[in-house]
Amino acid sequence: MIHFRAIKRSLAPDTSMADYISNLPARYNNSKAERIAAYLTHQFSSECCKSHPDYKVEMNIESRSEDGDVVLYSYDKSCCDTFTQRLSEIIAKSKELFP
Secondary structure (H helix, E strand, O other): OEEEEEEEEEOOOOOOHHHOOOOOOOOOOOOOHHHHHHHHHHHOOOOOOOOOOOOOOEEEEEEEEHOOOEEEEOOOOOHHHHHHHHHHHHHHHHHOOOO
């Protein structure tokens, strides 16, 4: 299972992706990282490794204004290479959706 966690480094609200924001609860409007975490939790939180169904991976999504609002992804060590590949696919897809 994947647990997504947002780390907010900037208190300034990010006003991009207005259409997406309007479909989220107000508590997710605070930062880009929180909005991405909400989206990924909705889409992928039930994903788990077929060989290791009880293994939990925590993925951190971080928004830092000093880096030009770059969102960084990091995650705990995965249970196996197959699930690592799946995590890489999720990250790649989300980076396309939220540049």
